[in-house]
Amino acid sequence: MKKYNWSLIGTGVIANEMADALNVVNGQIYAVSAQNQAATQKFAQAKKITKVFTDPLEMINDPKTDVVYIATPHTFHYQYIKAALQAGKHVFCEKAITVNAQQFDEVQALAQKKNLILTEGFTLFHMPIYQKVQQLITAGKLGEIKLVQVNFGSLKDYNPQNRFFSKELAGGALLDIGGYATAFARLFLSQQPNNVLTTVKFFETGVDEQSGIILKNAQEQIAVISLSLRAKQPKRGVISGTKGYVEIENYPRATTAKITYTTDAHQQSSEILTSGNSADALKYEVQDMQRFMEQGHDDGQLALSHDVAHLLGSIRTAWGLKYPFE
Known part of the structure; x- marks a missing residue:
C-alpha cells in the first residue's frame, strides 16, 4: 500500500x-x-513526526500534505475541512464531522466537486464484525428488520466549564456520543428516517445532558436511542427482525455479535460471530481511508454520515437547541 503524508490537527487523546x-x-x-x-513539539517527537507547524492552515497548504486528519473540538471542524478540501487535500475528521447539517452539505458538495475523499471517524463503520452482520442480514437470516435499539451513556464529571458541557463549543451528549448511536441505527435501517420523536433533559449550561429518541422511516422500521452524559450505560445495540435478533456489546469498537434465531416458537438457537480486534479500531480506519483514496471512492460512507448529520439536526430542531454561533 502506498504511503501518504498525513498531517494532523490536534494532539489530544x-x-x-x-x-x-x-x-x-x-x-x-x-x-x-x-x-x-x-505540547505539539513533544507530541511530534514522541510520534516521530517530521514537521511541526504553528499554523494549521500553513500545514494544510503545504504541497507535501496529502491528507488532513482533524481532531479538534467540534466547532473548528468545518473551517479546517473546508480549507483542506479547497487546498485539494483528502480529509479524515473526527465525529461530529460538522455541528449542523448545513455545514455538512456544504463540505460534502465541495468534496464531490474536488473529487476528494472526506470521511468521518465513526469506528463502527470500519470494524470487520459489521461486514459479517450485514452479510447475515443480506442473506435473509434475520428476516425483515423491524427494530433497532441502541444506548450510549457516559458519566462525565460535574464541571460546567468542561468542553462536554460548553454550548459555545457545541457540547452535549448528542454531538459527543449521540453520533455513534445514530450511526449504528442508520446502518441497520433500510432507509433514512423521516419521523423523529424525542425528549431531552438540559444541563445547566443549556446543552443536552440526556435524551430519548425514536426514529421511524417510510418502511415503518423504528430505532430507539437513549443518551446520557451524566449516567453510565452499556454501549449496546440490538437489531431485531422477524426471524431473530443480533446483540452487539461495546458497538463502537465491537468484535463480537450474538445472533439469536426466533423462527421456532418452542426452541431458540444462537450463534456467536467474531471478527477483528478492538485495539485495532483506528488501524482499520486508516486502512479504509487509504483504500478510499487509492480507489477514488468511499464505498458510500459519506452518504451514511450525511444521513446521520441530518438526523442530529432534526433532533436538535425538535429540542429547540441552537449553539450561539449558529
Missing part, C-alpha cells in the same frame, strides 16, 4: 491513538499542528 495507528499502518506521519506549541 484520540489524536494520540490515531498517530500510533498511522505509524503502524502508514509507517510515517508528515506533520502536526496544535495550539500548545510546547
Whole structure:
C-alpha cells in the first residue's frame, strides 16, 4: 500500500491513538499542528513526526500534505475541512464531522466537486464484525428488520466549564456520543428516517445532558436511542427482525455479535460471530481511508454520515437547541 503524508490537527487523546495507528499502518506521519506549541513539539517527537507547524492552515497548504486528519473540538471542524478540501487535500475528521447539517452539505458538495475523499471517524463503520452482520442480514437470516435499539451513556464529571458541557463549543451528549448511536441505527435501517420523536433533559449550561429518541422511516422500521452524559450505560445495540435478533456489546469498537434465531416458537438457537480486534479500531480506519483514496471512492460512507448529520439536526430542531454561533 502506498504511503501518504498525513498531517494532523490536534494532539489530544484520540489524536494520540490515531498517530500510533498511522505509524503502524502508514509507517510515517508528515506533520502536526496544535495550539500548545510546547505540547505539539513533544507530541511530534514522541510520534516521530517530521514537521511541526504553528499554523494549521500553513500545514494544510503545504504541497507535501496529502491528507488532513482533524481532531479538534467540534466547532473548528468545518473551517479546517473546508480549507483542506479547497487546498485539494483528502480529509479524515473526527465525529461530529460538522455541528449542523448545513455545514455538512456544504463540505460534502465541495468534496464531490474536488473529487476528494472526506470521511468521518465513526469506528463502527470500519470494524470487520459489521461486514459479517450485514452479510447475515443480506442473506435473509434475520428476516425483515423491524427494530433497532441502541444506548450510549457516559458519566462525565460535574464541571460546567468542561468542553462536554460548553454550548459555545457545541457540547452535549448528542454531538459527543449521540453520533455513534445514530450511526449504528442508520446502518441497520433500510432507509433514512423521516419521523423523529424525542425528549431531552438540559444541563445547566443549556446543552443536552440526556435524551430519548425514536426514529421511524417510510418502511415503518423504528430505532430507539437513549443518551446520557451524566449516567453510565452499556454501549449496546440490538437489531431485531422477524426471524431473530443480533446483540452487539461495546458497538463502537465491537468484535463480537450474538445472533439469536426466533423462527421456532418452542426452541431458540444462537450463534456467536467474531471478527477483528478492538485495539485495532483506528488501524482499520486508516486502512479504509487509504483504500478510499487509492480507489477514488468511499464505498458510500459519506452518504451514511450525511444521513446521520441530518438526523442530529432534526433532533436538535425538535429540542429547540441552537449553539450561539449558529
